[in-house]
Amino acid sequence: MVKNDTDAGYLHTLVVTLTDATLRTKDVYRLKIGIRSVKWTNTSLLINDKPFYFRGFGRHEDFNIRGKGIDNVMIVKDHNLVKWTGANSYRTSHYPYAEEIMDLTDRLGIVVIDECPAVSLNGFGSKLLSNHMQSIRELIQRDKNRASVIMWSVGNEPQSQQPAAENYFKEVIDLTRSLDETRPITLVLAQDFERDVTAKYLDIICINRYFSWYSDTGHTEVIEKSMIRDVQNWVQKFNKPVIVAEYGADTIAGIHSSPDFVFSEEYQVTMMREHFKAFDYLRKHTSLIGEHIWNFADFMTAQGLTRVLGNRKGIFTRERQPKASAHFLRTRYHLLAKEIDDYPIPFDLHPEYPIYTD
Numbered sequence: 001m002v003k004n005d006t007d008a009g010y011l012h013t014l015v016v017t018l019t020d021a022t023l024r025t026k027d028v029y030r031l032k033i034g035i036r037s038v039k040w041t042n043t044s045l046l047i048n049d050k051p052f053y054f055r056g057f058g059r060h061e062d063f064n065i066r067g068k069g070i071d072n073v074m075i076v077k078d079h080n081l082v083k084w085t086g087a088n089s090y091r092t093s094h095y096p097y098a099e100e101i102m103d104l105t106d107r108l109g110i111v112v113i114d115e116c117p118a119v120s121l122n123g124f125g126s127k128l129l130s131n132h133m134q135s136i137r138e139l140i141q142r143d144k145n146r147a148s149v150i151m152w153s154v155g156n157e158p159q160s161q162q163p164a165a166e167n168y169f170k171e172v173i174d175l176t177r178s179l180d181e182t183r184p185i186t187l188v189l190a191q192d193f194e195r196d197v198t199a200k201y202l203d204i205i206c207i208n209r210y211f212s213w214y215s216d217t218g219h220t221e222v223i224e225k226s227m228i229r230d231v232q233n234w235v236q237k238f239n240k241p242v243i244v245a246e247y248g249a250d251t252i253a254g255i256h257s258s259p260d261f262v263f264s265e266e267y268q269v270t271m272m273r274e275h276f277k278a279f280d281y282l283r284k285h286t287s288l289i290g291e292h293i294w295n296f297a298d299f300m301t302a303q304g305l306t307r308v309l310g311n312r313k314g315i316f317t318r319e320r321q322p323k324a325s326a327h328f329l330r331t332r333y334h335l336l337a338k339e340i341d342d343y344p345i346p347f348d349l350h351p352e353y354p355i356y357t358d
Contacts, residue, residue, distance in 0.1 A: 009034055009109045009147065034106060034147025040184045040203055042239050043287040047111070047150060053283070053340055054111070054290025055333045056089035057082070058246050061097060062299035064318040070098055077320060078296070079104050085315075085326065086333030086343075091188075091206075091245060091292060094119045094156045096139050105148035112148045113186065113206075113245075114139060118155035124168040133175050140179045149183070152176055156188040157208060161195035169198040188245045193233045204289070205234055208246035212271055218262050223274035228281055235286045243290035247275055248313040253323050263308070265324040268315075272325060276332055293329065 011032045018027040039046045046052060059078075061068045075098075082090065089111035096114065105112050116135045121128065136154065143149050154172050158165060169187060176185050184203035189196055199205050211226045212219050227244070234242050249271045250263055257264035272293070282288035298314035301307050310318065315326040330349065337343035 009036065011106060011147070031145065032103075032106060033145055036147055038150045038183055040241065042241070044241060045150070045184065045204065045289055052088075052111070052150075052289070053336065054089045054113075054243055054292060055336050056087040056111075056290075056292050057091075057296035058093040058292055058294045059090050059296040060093065060299040061101070062297070062318070063320075064300075067300065070100060072100060074320075075101055075104060079108055079110065081316065081320065082110060082296070083108065085330045086337050088337070089113070089290070089292070090296065091115055091153060093188075096142065099142075102143060102146055102148065106146055110148055111150050112146070113151045113153050114143050114146075114149045115153035115156065115188075118158070120157050120159070121155060121165075122159035122162065124162065124164040129168055129171060132172055136172060136176050137179065140176070144180055151184050151186055151204065152180065153186050153188055153206065157190040158187070158198070159191070160187070160189055160198045161191045163197065166197040170201050173201045186243070193230070193237055199234070199238050199240070202238075202240065204241045204243060205238060206243045206245035207231075207234065208294070209244060210247060210249075212274075213249045213262075218267075220260070220267070220270050220274050223271065224278045224281075227275060227278035231278075231282050231286055231288055235288075241287045241289045243292065244275075244279070244288070245290075245292050246294035247271075247291075248294040250308065250312040251314075251323055251325065252308060252312055253317050253321065263312075268323065268325045269328050272328055272332075 011034050014031045014033050016029045017025055020026055036048050039049070044051045063071055063074050065071070091113040092115045094115055095117040116139045118132055118135065140152065154169065154176055173185055186202055186204045186206045187198055188206040188208060189199065190208045209227060209230060211223045216222045231242050231244070249268050251265055251268040252263050253265070255264045257266055260267040260270045279288065279291050293315065295311065295314045297316040297320060298310055298312050298318040300310040300318070315329055316322055334345050334349055338345050
């Protein structure tokens with residue numbers, strides 16, 4: 001998001017022409033490309049030499065009519081909603097997304113953390129490693145020319161406390177770096193900083209944390225201090241930038257409760273507010289470089305006692321209708337866009353204090 005249209009990114013068209021010995025054209029291939037730089041240090045990530053703060057989502061390719069099937073209209077709808085919220089990025093959790101989606105992120109300038117299909121890995125045997133490395137090769141081969149892709153994620157929530165995980169992910173990360181040295185590498189971690197054996201090999205650390213949901217359920221008062229302490233621990237131990245890649249609470253649209261109660265819209269908003277307090281402290285005092293809420297929209301899962309017709313952590317319903325949290329998050333993201341990018345605040349943004357004067 002930029003203040004002036006003249007500063008917006010532009011997609012150039014690379015044209016490759018195949019000719020015969022008489023210089024007659026036999027084939028033409030056109031590829032849209034963007035030109036930008038990505039750099040990173042032990043405290044920040046920079047796009048075009050400007051520090052970048054991730055504000056966005058974890059997502060899924062899912063919709064209540066077609067499931068994971070491609071729906072071009074919904075793809076456009078989703079990305080319009082991403083822009084509406086003031087987000088600037090998302091992660092392709094937990095697999096490479098359709099090329100039609102990636103075409104749109106390039107066109108709209110939405111930053112992507114591109115993730116390979118490696119979820120909740122354990123065991124770390126040779127066959128798993130071979131499959132994992134092949135998926136990395138295929139991902140980078142497909143998406144290496146995309147301007148929107150600025151980081152590779154080599155997996156999500158592995159059992160990274162297991163001793164075998166260290167050498168396993170070192171090999172995966174070494175391969176990824178050998179295939180592309182121009183982008184940083186991350187792995188999305190759910191283990192404690194003291195037990196993880198993989199973070200030392202990463203360029204940027206991503207963590208998933210569900211304070212007041214999977215731990216201390218219902219106790220939103222623990223969020224701020226717990227999140228601050230946790231991020232500080234990762235930064236102090238590894239001296240690397242950190243992104244909170246997931247936080248959230250299941251919420252049933254239309255369920256209300258006073259006082260706040262789990263699964264209500266009020267609880268989701270309170271949960272977010274407590275996270276925002278922590279994030280703002282961490283932005284100033286640590287190398288936190290981003291916040292991605294889980295999830296952009298509700299999505300279907302297998303049946304289970306912990307799921308109410310799927311995962312309901314979205315700020316939008318599966319039909320893409322906003323919950324109260326969507327408006328709350330939109331206010332935060334646009335205020336961050338104003339603070340960081342000097343992006344104009346939309347005229348229809350809900351004011352924090354709805355007082356009107358002539």
